[in-house]
Amino acid sequence: MSTVLARAQLRQRADYTYKFNSKTGRHGWLRLTPAYSVKIVEELIVDHDQDKRVFDPFCGTGTTALSAAYHGHECVTTDINPFLLWFALAKTGQYSPQQIVATREACASVLDFVRRQSIKPVPAPPIHNIERWWNARSLDFLRLLRAAIVEVTQDDSIERRLLLVAFCRSLIGLSNADFNHQSMSFKDNGQLDIGLDIDLTSVFNQDVRFVLQGASENPTGVARVILGDSRNPSEVVEGPFDLVVTSPPYANRMSYIRELRPYMYWLGFLSNGRDAGELDWAAIGGTWGIATSRLVDWSRKEQHFESDRLTHVLDKIAHADNKSGVVLANYVAKYFDDMWAHFQGLVPVLASGAEVHYIVGNSTFYGTVVPTEILYAEMFEALGFTGIECRAIRKRNSKKELVEYDVVARWG
Numbered sequence: 106m107s108t109v110l111a112r113a114q115l116r117q118r119a120d121y122t123y124k125f126n127s128k129t130g131r132h133g134w135l136r137l138t139p140a141y142s143v144k145i146v147e148e149l150i151v152d153h154d155q156d157k158r159v160f161d162p163f164c165g166t167g168t169t170a171l172s173a174a175y176h177g178h179e180c181v182t183t184d185i186n187p188f189l190l191w192f193a194l195a196k197t198g199q200y201s202p203q204q205i206v207a208t209r210e211a212c213a214s215v216l217d218f219v220r221r222q223s224i225k226p227v228p229a230p231p232i233h234n235i236e237r238w239w240n241a242r243s244l245d246f247l248r249l250l251r252a253a254i255v256e257v258t259q260d261d262s263i264e265r266r267l268l269l270v271a272f273c274r275s276l277i278g279l280s281n282a283d284f285n286h287q288s289m290s291f292k293d294n295g296q297l298d299i300g301l302d303i304d305l306t307s308v309f310n311q312d313v314r315f316v317l318q319g320a321s322e323n324p325t326g327v328a329r330v331i332l333g334d335s336r337n338p339s340e341v342v343e344g345p346f347d348l349v350v351t352s353p354p355y356a357n358r359m360s361y362i363r364e365l366r367p368y369m370y371w372l373g374f375l376s377n378g379r380d381a382g383e384l385d386w387a388a389i390g391g392t393w394g395i396a397t398s399r400l401v402d403w404s405r406k407e408q409h410f411e412s413d414r415l416t417h418v419l420d421k422i423a424h425a426d427n428k429s430g431v432v433l434a435n436y437v438a439k440y441f442d443d444m445w446a447h448f449q450g451l452v453p454v455l456a457s458g459a460e461v462h463y464i465v466g467n468s469t470f471y472g473t474v475v476p477t478e479i480l481y482a483e484m485f486e487a488l489g490f491t492g493i494e495c496r497a498i499r500k501r502n503s504k505k506e507l508v509e510y511d512v513v514a515r516w517g
């Protein structure tokens with residue numbers, strides 16, 4: 106057994122008493138972050154003094170940045186997806202009482218335009234099969250609402266930013282999408298009746314109220330949100346950091362772009378399926394559209410992470426009794442090549458004694474478990490980290506082998 110494995114401990118965590126989230130609505134601005142990860146991040150941040158500089162190389166919806174800022178830390182976070190950065194910036198921003206009032210007033214003017222229908226609606230976004238997402242009434246409403254927000258507010262203003270966050274909530278609230286599963290699915294077609302008999306303007310009004318309630322509770326710390334590729338953090342961020350708390354992509358073929366499509370199209374971050382595929386290919390663990398076809402001819406760089414365990418896993422997946430075995434083995438290999446580049450790139454921005462926490466789940470392909478947590482631990486060990494532990498946090502779903510871990514290590 107390797108020393109890493111010998112040290113890997115499985116620690117079941119006790120129930121959390123989670124009070125923080127009830128103080129602010131900001132964590133719930135979009136329905137994208139599962140509550141458990143907020144709890145875990147919160148617990149990890151609370152444990153550290155305020156003078157610790159925090160880094161999250163995989164920002165997503167900004168959970169770490171927001172928690173760190175609320176606890177008075179300086180936090181820097183990066184992501185490759187510009188929509189998520191826009192959203193994290195909105196979430197972690199400071200808002201004055203005057204800005205909150207101005208946004209409330211802007212909302213009233215927006216709804217006035219919508220009620221009187223005195224504005225030209227924006228075109229429907231080019232989302233494939235858009236009629237699966239919204240019924241005609243909700244779609245018309247969203248098109249008018251989007252146009253009115255632009256009409257009433259100035260480019261790059263706080264009012265526009267906060268109203269667009271509320272717009273994101275409304276567009277999902279009125280949609281047929283179901284985010285209760287691990288990845289997005291559609292409810293029964295019957296659910297497309299949503300919004301047929303309700304006052305749609307009151308839906309938006311409530312969402313604005315929810316967003317403004319969260320926005321009025323300002324964090325004391327500062328969050329910096331930066332567009333960048335975590336395979337080379339030192340290109341965009343300046344260390345040293347004392348604490349890394351992050352949830353990287355999992356090697357489970359979940360596509361963030363697929364999940365985020367409706368927001369990204371409505372807000373203009375995407376305008377066609379090709380760009381969506383390109384962004385997914387640029388992301389670690391991306392697997393959607395063009396990303397999958399590129400994996401067919403993809404091969405590992407000469408200098409990759411050497412691990413007998415990984416070689417064995419890749420071999421089993423490639424030889425599974427399934428025609429997609431080879432491409433999925435490539436998918437897993439690329440995921441670990443990218444994460445290896447990330448961990449190598451991380452070291453130069455860490456302070457001596459820095460503590461890192463990677464919240465990540467394992468996955469399975471054709472019955473073969475990909476032990477992501479152990480492979481991370483092996484990579485940390487190869488780079489010279491110490492105190493490496495894989496702490497089990499929770500089972501992910503009914504499949505008993507799928508578990509979420511906090512992979513912990515110390516630098517120097």
Ligand SMILES: C[S@@+](CC[C@H](N)C(=O)[O-])C[C@H]1O[C@@H](n2cnc3c(N)ncnc32)[C@H](O)[C@@H]1O
Pocket residue numbers: 137138142162163164165166167168169183184185186189333334335336351352353354355361387388389390
């Ligand atoms: C599991 S999510 C992060 C979830 C996050 N903790 C939250 O609060 O939502 C992983 C994130 O990694 C980002 N990502 C993927 N590849 C990346 C890369 N090469 N550089 C930076 N970010 C990347 C994705 O866009 C996604 O937002």
